[in-house]
Amino acid sequence: MNTKIIMVGAAGRMGGTICRLAAASENFDLVGMVDSKDRVSSLDRGICPVETDLAALLPQNPEAVVIDFTAPAVSLHSASVAAQYGNALVIGTTGLSEVQKEELQHIALTTPIFWSSNMSIGINVLVKILPVLTQALGEEYDIEMIELHHNRKKDSPSGTALTIGECLAGARGVKLEDVRCSGRNGIIGERPKGQIGIQAVRGGDVVGVHTVYFMGPGERIEVTHHAHSRENFARGALRAAAWMLGKKPGRLYGMADML
Numbered sequence: 001m002n003t004k005i006i007m008v009g010a011a012g013r014m015g016g017t018i019c020r021l022a023a024a025s026e027n028f029d030l031v032g033m034v035d036s037k038d039r040v041s042s043l044d045r046g047i048c049p050v051e052t053d054l055a056a057l058l059p060q061n062p063e064a065v066v067i068d069f070t071a072p073a074v075s076l077h078s079a080s081v082a083a084q085y086g087n088a089l090v091i092g093t094t095g096l097s098e099v100q101k102e103e104l105q106h107i108a109l110t111t112p113i114f115w116s117s118n119m120s121i122g123i124n125v126l127v128k129i130l131p132v133l134t135q136a137l138g139e140e141y142d143i144e145m146i147e148l149h150h151n152r153k154k155d156s157p158s159g160t161a162l163t164i165g166e167c168l169a170g171a172r173g174v175k176l177e178d179v180r181c182s183g184r185n186g187i188i189g190e191r192p193k194g195q196i197g198i199q200a201v202r203g204g205d206v207v208g209v210h211t212v213y214f215m216g217p218g219e220r221i222e223v224t225h226h227a228h229s230r231e232n233f234a235r236g237a238l239r240a241a242a243w244m245l246g247k248k249p250g251r252l253y254g255m256a257d258m259l
């Protein structure tokens with residue numbers, strides 16, 4: 001059975017890529033596109049129904065999975081609308097505050113929700129491997145990360161950098177918020193032991209590069225992930241949508257569950 005998809009943020013960079021892949025695939029049916037009033041006119045109404053309000057598409061599509069790549073407040077709104085109609089939802093939006101994440105977790109008690117700050121297989125495999133490296137190298141190795149993204153990205157550091165940072169901090173038994181440094185300027189003195197640096201670079205059309213540095217006495221290891229295009233995130237989101245069919249609500253699902 002094909003997975004029916006409703007895309008929220010369909011006129012965006014990620015939404016557009018997901019719609020294109022879904023429309024070209026034999027396994028997915030794109031049954032609706034949603035975007036804001038000022039962007040919706042750019043969407044092709046010949047492909048499927050187009051709306052500015054997700055609620056207008058859900059009554060006639062009870063089995064559709066909603067995919068949302070927009071902005072934190074919009075994704076939370078999509079989650080409450082999906083919960084109202086019982087539709088499953090896949091969210092790729094980053095930059096959610098702790099309060100917004102808690103709100104999402106709360107909504108996930110009533111409708112199945114999948115959220116991931118990075119839908120690529122490579123990053124999610126990295127998140128499994130980096131703790132092994134962190135523990136094997138030990139506290140003597142300073143950890144820093146640099147992330148590069150295009151000049152239109154709204155949040156910083158990237159959601160992916162924070163996810164990687166949390167996994168590195170977790171491997172050291174600490175919370176990222178207690179050890180993170182995302183900016184150095186002036187007479188800052190010696191680098192505190194145990195600090196994890198995450199610095200953001202913005203420019204051009206870079207899809208996403210994350211490099212983790214483990215710097216020890218006389219040597220350093222660099223682990224880099226390059227996203228070549230948005231397609232790997234889009235394929236991950238579509239795979240998540242198919243995987244969410246028939247899932248029960250109760251908690252927030254993520255890439256670790258699916259992989």
Ligand code: NAD
Nearest residue numbers: 009011012013014035036039070092093094117118119233
């Ligand atoms: P974008 O700005 O190109 O697209 C966002 C779209 O959302 C726009 O078309 C905008 O008009 C639409 N939108 C805004 N308000 C809306 C509303 N009220 N209703 C419906 N649509 C609305 O951004 P993008 O590059 O596609 O990224 C979107 C999000 O996805 C960001 O948070 C980004 O960090 C994240 N992202 C996640 C992954 C991942 O793998 N999880 C990968 C890339 C980007």
